[in-house]
Amino acid sequence: MTRLRNFLAALAALVIGDPQADRLVPPTGFTARLTTFAAGAMAFLAVFALALSLAAGRLADRWSRDLAQASTIRISAPPEERAAQTAAVLRILEATPGVVAARALPPDEAARLLEPWFGPDLPLDTLPVPQLVEVQEAAVGFDPQGLRLRLSAEVPGAILDDHTRWRRPLVAAAERLRGLGLMSIGLIGATTAAMITLAAQAALSANAQVIAVLRLVGAQDRYIAQAFVRRFTLRALTGAAVGVALAMVAVLLLPAAQEEAGFLTGLGFQGWHWLVPLAIPPLGALVAYLATTAAARRTLTELP
Amino acid sequence: MVIELERVAMSYGGSELFADISLKVQAGSFHFLTGPSGSGKTTFLRLCYGALLPTAGQVRLFGQDVRDLGRDGVAHVRRRVGVVHQDVQFLDHLSLADNVALPLTVSGRDTPDQMDNLDELLNWVGLRPRAAAFPAQLSGGERQRAALARAVIMSPEVVLADEPTGNIDWDMSQRLLTLLVELNRMGTTILVATHDMNLIRAAKSQVQARVLRISGRRLQLAGADL
Ligand SMILES: Nc1ncnc2c1ncn2[C@@H]1O[C@H](COP(=O)(O)OP(=O)(O)OP(=O)(O)O)[C@@H](O)[C@H]1O
Ligand SMILES: [Mg+2]
Numbered sequence: 129m130t131r132l133r134n135f136l137a138a139l140a141a142l143v144i145g146d147p148q149a150d151r152l153v154p155p156t157g158f159t160a161r162l163t164t165f166a167a168g169a170m171a172f173l174a175v176f177a178l179a180l181s182l183a184a185g186r187l188a189d190r191w192s193r194d195l196a197q198a199s200t201i202r203i204s205a206p207p208e209e210r211a212a213q214t215a216a217v218l219r220i221l222e223a224t225p226g227v228v229a230a231r232a233l234p235p236d237e238a239a240r241l242l243e244p245w246f247g248p249d250l251p252l253d254t255l256p257v258p259q260l261v262e263v264q265e266a267a268v269g270f271d272p273q274g275l276r277l278r279l280s281a282e283v284p285g286a287i288l289d290d291h292t293r294w295r296r297p298l299v300a301a302a303e304r305l306r307g308l309g310l311m312s313i314g315l316i317g318a319t320t321a322a323m324i325t326l327a328a329q330a331a332l333s334a335n336a337q338v339i340a341v342l343r344l345v346g347a348q349d350r351y352i353a354q355a356f357v358r359r360f361t362l363r364a365l366t367g368a369a370v371g372v373a374l375a376m377v378a379v380l381l382l383p384a385a386q387e388e389a390g391f392l393t394g395l396g397f398q399g400w401h402w403l404v405p406l407a408i409p410p411l412g413a414l415v416a417y418l419a420t421t422a423a424a425r426r427t428l429t430e431l432p
Numbered sequence: 433m434v435i436e437l438e439r440v441a442m443s444y445g446g447s448e449l450f451a452d453i454s455l456k457v458q459a460g461s462f463h464f465l466t467g468p469s470g471s472g473k474t475t476f477l478r479l480c481y482g483a484l485l486p487t488a489g490q491v492r493l494f495g496q497d498v499r500d501l502g503r504d505g506v507a508h509v510r511r512r513v514g515v516v517h518q519d520v521q522f523l524d525h526l527s528l529a530d531n532v533a534l535p536l537t538v539s540g541r542d543t544p545d546q547m548d549n550l551d552e553l554l555n556w557v558g559l560r561p562r563a564a565a566f567p568a569q570l571s572g573g574e575r576q577r578a579a580l581a582r583a584v585i586m587s588p589e590v591v592l593a594d595e596p597t598g599n600i601d602w603d604m605s606q607r608l609l610t611l612l613v614e615l616n617r618m619g620t621t622i623l624v625a626t627h628d629m630n631l632i633r634a635a636k637s638q639v640q641a642r643v644l645r646i647s648g649r650r651l652q653l654a655g656a657d658l
Pocket of ligand 2: 474
């Protein structure tokens with residue numbers, strides 16, 4: 129913990145300069161810990177908002193990929209007309225814009241599809257199992273209404289089953305969720321800025337006497353501001369680093385399961401996405417830096 | 433010319449403290465400023481280091497109009513003008529030595545070299561044994577001497593002292609006066625506000641000092657009565 133803090137202090141000194149300035153403002157103890165805590169809590173929340181938004185993004189991507197893939201056309205016809213109707217359907221599909229490919233499922237594949245419902249020993253020959261045609265859509269999709277009309281005109285026994293289309297609103301929802309996640313991150317950032325502004329302003333006002341003495345001995349406002357900026361930036365950085373570390377452990381400990389199993393269990397990070405939360409502490413420090421700089425500039429011009 | 437006042441008037445709100453004051457303070461000179469309590473001695477000194485702007489007239493520090501200085505300009509002037517305040521202010525969480533070194537610290541000149549100077553300076557004001565003490569642990573005289581040490585650590589061209597002997601006994605007052613006279617002999621311009629006539633008399637035997645008096649909202653050259 130102290131080593132982490134030393135490292136962060138060195139890092140900050142590199143960015144904001146003179147650690148002496150920090151020493152000139154009396155230590156604040158309790159309120160300092162509050163700032164660190166708030167930054168930590170916000171970083172913790174930000175990690176989850178990030179996880180949510182990344183997971184929602186993955187879901188949206190996968191579902192829209194599935195959507196692009198398949199609809200089916202079911203042909204229920206007497207055995208002797210079956211081949212002809214299948215050929216007719218394939219011909220129609222070839223001429224339908226938005227269809228990438230179409231394929232009549234051979235009987236054994238159809239059997240495999242039915243297996244979960246009827247068991248492996250299904251006597252396919254004796255059952256009126258419909259012929260299935262798998263339709264691959266392009267990303268833009270085809271016009272299901274138009275296709276249905278043409279099918280009913282030319283191949284009365286063919287029924288278009290675009291069962292995956294029900295997922296379209298889900299994709300939209302997942303995309304919305306991703307957006308909301310990103311918006312939450314923005315709000316968390318803004319709240320952090322607001323909290324740090326308040327804390328910095330309070331600290332500046334509480335130290336009006338110290339500021340007066342520093343001015344007396346020839347300190348420029350830039351120098352005085354730096355003392356506060358350094359302090360709050362360091363606190364935000366430390367707090368956010370701890371918050372992110374804890375949140376990532378929490379995400380890591382989420383019960384693992386196949387992503388397919390559901391949205392909730394897929395809420396972790398995947399691959400290089402594990403690196404994204406590491407950007408939160410520097411960003412938090414940046415927010416603190418900007419908020420404190422602005423607060424200091426305002427307060428110092430107001431002080432006599 | 434180090435400090436120039438030209439037809440300066442000053443008032444807080446309504447009541448005018450003084451009007452039409454002109455003064456030229458030459459480099460290397462020694463001035464006393466006297467006047468009854470409330471006549472505006474502290475106000476006058478504040479005008480002389482850019483802490484206040486006159487309500488009328490012009491104040492020039494090192495040739496520059498204080499109105500044109502801006503905050504950074506004032507900060508720079510304060511490095512050339514050492515000030516001992518009537519109510520000395522320190523940073524209570526820093527040691528005496530750190531407080532005296534403050535002007536070096538805030539101007540980024542706290543080099544080891546300068547820190548040797550600090551030691552010497554503390555010795556000069558007789559505070560070396562108290563270097564590690566905190567301001568709250570200092571006596572009135574120790575505070576005044578620490579304030580003087582802080583005022584001169586940047587080797588300023590001018591030292592302004594407001595009642596530097598305000599709350600200390602005669603022996604200590606004389607010691608402080610001696611320090612100011614020593615500074616003046618090394619070329620520092622000194623302006624001391626005080627109502628202690630004995631101090632002024634004691635000084636007259638050591639240094640050539642002009643005595644200014646604020647009276648009836650004017651600045652007069654006193655001296656005949658001393
Ligand atoms: N910031 C201020 N606002 C309003 N009035 C002030 C302010 N500072 C000083 N005064 C008034 O101006 C007058 C002169 O004050 P000043 O401190 O300059 O007097 P002084 O000669 O130093 O007095 P003393 O010998 O008691 O230190 C006083 O009447 C005081 O009340
Ligand atoms: Mg006074």
